[in-house]
Amino acid sequence: MTASEPTILATSGGHRAGGRTMVSFGGLVHHAVELSGVHGRRPRVMYVGTAIGDAEHFTARMHEAGRVAGFDLTPLxxxxxxxxxxVEGTVLEQDVIWVMGGSVANLLAVWRVHGLDDVFRRAWEAGVVLSGVSAGSICWFRGGTTDSFGPELRPLTNALGLLPYGNGVHYDTDAGRRPLVHRLVADGTLPETHCSDDGVGLVYRGTKLVEAVTEVPGKGAYVVARQGDSAVEERIEPRPLFR
Structure with missing residues (x-):
C-alpha cells in the first residue's frame, strides 16, 4: 500500500522523550504513516540519519521508538x-521515509553522490510518503534557511526541489528564522516560502499544500509571499493531532 498520489509531510517536530525510551514518535510521525494508507500489517518506515552523520546512538534510539510504535523500521x-x-529497491518497499534533522547542506551533498536525489523522486512519484524534521523538511523544497555553514543562518537554494517553494523550519523558536525568510523572499532569493512552528507539519499532495497539522497546542504555519519589494506573511491554523 502506498499513498494515492505523491505525498510529503514536512515538519518541525515528530520526536519527544519517551516514557521508557530516550525517544518516542509524536503525532507527526504517526500522521505520516496514516497518510501512506497502510493497514492490515506493520507499517514500514525508513529512518534516514544522513544529516547527523548516521550517528549510531540515534539510530538505536529510533529503532527503539519504532518498536514501541509498532513499526518495522529500516535505517538507511x-x-x-x-x-x-x-538501496532503491528497499526505499520503494517502504510506506514512509523519515529524514532526521541536522545539516541539510551535508545531507544534500551525500545524497547526490549516492544518487539518492533520483531515488527519492521516484519513491515520491510511486506514492511512498516522504517526511522528516528540520533538514529532513527543507530537503524536499527548493531551499530554506540553515545553520549548516555556521552559527549565523544562511540561505540554501539547491535542495531537491520536489516542492517548488522555500521552507522555513523552527519558525517560532529560532529568532533569526522569520526575519531572514522575509528578507530572502522579498529580494527573490527564495520563492514563496512555507514555514512551520515547532510541532507543526505541512501536508502536500503533489505540489499543493493541502493542510497544516500540529502535535503541539497553539502553534502555527505560515505562507510568506513576495509583494512588490517586500514580503507578506499569512498564518494558517493547523489541525490538531494530539495523541
Missing amino acids: QLFPMPNLDD
Missing part, C-alpha cells in the same frame, strides 16, 4: 558506505 546509512545492497 551512508557512512562509511551504504548499509543496503539494493
